[in-house]
Amino acid sequence: MLMAVKNQMRVCALAVKYNIMREMLNKVTFLTNILFMMFNNAAFIVQWVILLRLREDVGGYTMREVMLLWGLAASSFGLSHLLFSRVFSLPELIVNGKLDAYLVQPKNVLLSVMTSATSASAIGDFLYGLVLICIFCFSVRRLLLFLLFTVTGALIMTDFALLMGSLTFRFVRAEMLGSNIVASAITFATYPDGIFHGVSRFLLYNIIPVGMAIYHPVHIMIAFDVRKLLAVLGYLVFLSAAAVFVFYRGLRRYSSSSLMQSGRV
Amino acid sequence: MRKYVVIYRAVFIENLQYTANIMMGFITYLILSVVFLNLWGYMYDAPGELIAGYTKEQMIWYVMITEMIWFGARSSTVREQVAADIRGGNIAYLINKPYRYPFYILAKYTGEWNIQLSMYAGLTAVVGCMMVGALPNFHWSTLAAVVPCIVLGMTIHAVFKICISMLSFWIEDAKPFQWLYDKLILVVGTIFPVEIFPAAVQPVLKLTPIYTVCYGPAKLIVDFSVEKYLEILLAQVLYLAFGSVILLWIYERGGRKLYVNGG
Numbered sequence: 391m392l393m394a395v396k397n398q399m400r401v402c403a404l405a406v407k408y409n410i411m412r413e414m415l416n417k418v419t420f421l422t423n424i425l426f427m428m429f430n431n432a433a434f435i436v437q438w439v440i441l442l443r444l445r446e447d448v449g450g451y452t453m454r455e456v457m458l459l460w461g462l463a464a465s466s467f468g469l470s471h472l473l474f475s476r477v478f479s480l481p482e483l484i485v486n487g488k489l490d491a492y493l494v495q496p497k498n499v500l501l502s503v504m505t506s507a508t509s510a511s512a513i514g515d516f517l518y519g520l521v522l523i524c525i526f527c528f529s530v531r532r533l534l535l536f537l538l539f540t541v542t543g544a545l546i547m548t549d550f551a552l553l554m555g556s557l558t559f560r561f562v563r564a565e566m567l568g569s570n571i572v573a574s575a576i577t578f579a580t581y582p583d584g585i586f587h588g589v590s591r592f593l594l595y596n597i598i599p600v601g602m603a604i605y606h607p608v609h610i611m612i613a614f615d616v617r618k619l620l621a622v623l624g625y626l627v628f629l630s631a632a633a634v635f636v637f638y639r640g641l642r643r644y645s646s647s648s649l650m651q652s653g654r655v
Numbered sequence: 656m657r658k659y660v661v662i663y664r665a666v667f668i669e670n671l672q673y674t675a676n677i678m679m680g681f682i683t684y685l686i687l688s689v690v691f692l693n694l695w696g697y698m699y700d701a702p703g704e705l706i707a708g709y710t711k712e713q714m715i716w717y718v719m720i721t722e723m724i725w726f727g728a729r730s731s732t733v734r735e736q737v738a739a740d741i742r743g744g745n746i747a748y749l750i751n752k753p754y755r756y757p758f759y760i761l762a763k764y765t766g767e768w769n770i771q772l773s774m775y776a777g778l779t780a781v782v783g784c785m786m787v788g789a790l791p792n793f794h795w796s797t798l799a800a801v802v803p804c805i806v807l808g809m810t811i812h813a814v815f816k817i818c819i820s821m822l823s824f825w826i827e828d829a830k831p832f833q834w835l836y837d838k839l840i841l842v843v844g845t846i847f848p849v850e851i852f853p854a855a856v857q858p859v860l861k862l863t864p865i866y867t868v869c870y871g872p873a874k875l876i877v878d879f880s881v882e883k884y885l886e887i888l889l890a891q892v893l894y895l896a897f898g899s900v901i902l903l904w905i906y907e908r909g910g911r912k913l914y915v916n917g918g
Contacts, residue, residue, distance in 0.1 A: 419828045426831030433838040437846055444698055444706060444851075511831075566679035574686040581690055585697045590689050 401497050402505045406473055409508035420510050427514025428521070431464055434580065449584025456582065457526040459608050462536065463579040465519025466543025466603060471512035474504040474548045478572065480555030481565035490646050500637055504548070516540075532611050539607035542626050546603040549626075549633040550575060556633070559640025571598065579604045599629060658754055659762040666766030677774050684726050684778065691718045691846070692786055707850040713877045714848075715787045720873040721845035723779040724808065727772030728868075732764050733813050737820035738829050741909070750910060757817055757906050764813045772809070790877060797879040801872055804884075807891040808868045812840075814898035815864055821902075824909030836864075844869035867894045 414420045438456050441448050451459065471478065480503065483489050492502045523536050554568030561567075575598045578586075583605040586594060595601035602625040606618045670677075692715055699711040706714060737760055740746045749756050783790070819836055822829040844865035849857055860866060871887035 416827055419826075422826075422831050423828070426834055430831075430834040430838050433835075433842045437842050440847055440851060441694075441698065448694070449697060566676060567682065570679060570682040574683055577683075577686060577690060581694065585693045587693070590693060 398498055398501060402501055405505040406508065413508060413510040423510040424514040427511040428518045431515065431518045434460065449582030451582040451584060454527050455612065457522045458611060459582060459604065460580055461519040461522035462539055462543060462607060463604050464515045465540040466547055467576055468512045468515025468519065469540055469544035470547045471509045472516060475509045476507040477504050477548050477551045477555060481558040481568060484558045484644065485562060485565055487646055489644055500634065535611050542622055543603040543607060546599050546626055546629060549629040550599050552633040553636055556636045556640040559643045574598065575600050659758055662759060662762040663766045666763045667769060670767055670770040674774065677771055680726060681778055684722060684775065687722055688719055688782055691715065707848060709848060712787050712791055716783055716790050717848055717873050717877050718846060719779050719783050720876055721869045723775045724869055724872060725841060725845050727768055727775045728809055728812050730764050730767050732760060732767060733816040733820060734833055737817055738823040741823040746913060757902050760817055761813055768809050797876065800884060801875045804875060804887055804891060805872045807895060808872050811864060811891060811894050811898055812868045814902050818902050818905055821905045821909050824912050839863065840865060840869060848874060867891045
């Protein structure tokens with residue numbers, strides 16, 4: 391059992407490695423994608439400079455906390471797209487019947503799908519987060535917590551995308567609905583939770599998992615709270631189990647499109 | 656000109672079939688509206704307070720209108736299709752057709768945004784009235800006057816997006832340049848009116864597409880004045896003329912490069 395898990399992990403690591411190597415075939419494009427994504431993210435600093443000129447804090451966040459929030463959101467998003475980019479285009483695979491290629495592989499179907507693609511620009515997102523934390527609020531303890539929460543945040547975002555994407559097994563229209571909700575999670579993740587009240591706040595902490603992926607971790611990095619840490623880890627386990635369950639339930643309804651024959655997969 | 660009208664009409668009718676898909680994008684628009692409603696609700700301390708000359712209601716309406724333009728202008732035709740045609744070599748076939756390729760893309764894009772923007776305009780009006788209330792001092796006659804500004808703004812946006820996509824003639828992937836342009840419009844153009852920036856930066860912003868694509872139409876809807884209207888209209892005409900020259904220049908230069916490479 392342990393050997394099988396070890397083998398599966400090795401296959402996943404190799405898949406990610408080869409995905410990145412494939413992206414690096416054109417080195418100029420690869421580097422441009424990374425650098426420009428970092429500039430692209432940095433553009434939002436302008437927004438916060440302007441807003442914090444108008445008020446000392448926004449939702450209880452000063453520039454330092456906003457950068458911590460942005461850094462964690464960018465790194466988590468980057469890591470999830472770097473390792474599991476295909477999850478975010480899962481609905482397309484389902485609708486076009488392109489899961490066939492993964493079903494015939496002798497390894498775990500879900501992990502094979504998840505690790506079958508990467509995004510070069512996601513490296514830029516990941517690095518941008520690290521740069522922000524090193525510039526604005528560096529301490530060894532905070533950096534270690536940041537790395538931990540980047541992993542939990544990336545897994546929560548991936549699980550959420552998998553959950554939303556798996557709805558496509560049942561409803562074709564869920565393809566667009568899911569991708570819109572996943573994109574909205576990213577939007578929320580870059581604004582302080584202090585500005586949201588009522589229904590929107592309830593949604594962020596209960597339905598769209600931004601509260602557990604980003605807000606709670608930011609609070610923990612500012613003032614350590616073991617209960618919040620356990621809540622984040624517990625939520626991650628729960629969401630992962632739910633996402634895997636929904637995917638495999640949905641997979642039973644999947645019908646092949648005979649793409650193997652035409653070599654289009 | 657007639658052939659472009661035919662292309663426009665065909666795309667327009669085709670897009671009428673996909674209104675349900677466009678409506679799916681409403682979710683993101685609504686979520687962004689909620690974010691900005693909360694954000695500006697927090698920034699304004701007291702009712703009647705002014706920030707950069709805007710009341711809270713005007714500010715939220717301004718942001719909702721610029722977001723409406725942003726979502727209405729979203730199109731894979733100017734962003735991905737041009738770059739894909741060039742990278743994939745399809746341009747070699749399209750370049751020989753009895754139309755100018757950039758104008759073909761522009762006609763196609765116009766057919767797309769006409770449907771999208773109209774739908775987002777309806778949504779903005781409903782959501783704005785429900786969440787913020789009626790826009791103060793708004794007259795329906797202003798809307799009729801602003802329509803040409805919106806059309807010019809959308810066309811300018813398309814011209815610059817096509818210019819960037821055509822960089823694929825020289826570089827493999829023009830996407831990173833699209834990100835930068837999009838962020839310029841999104842971060843600086845849609846979230847804040849120009850007046851909110853420091854006085855020294857404002858003249859520079861007036862030279863960027865932000866002024867003609869987002870700020871102009873939105874400013875005129877929330878706070879119309881004839882002087883501002885004429886100023887923005889003139890800026891848009893000049894900007895469009897300048898953008899069109901650049902577009903045709905890039906197209907001609909890129910076309911020659913394509914010939915050298917043998918398609």
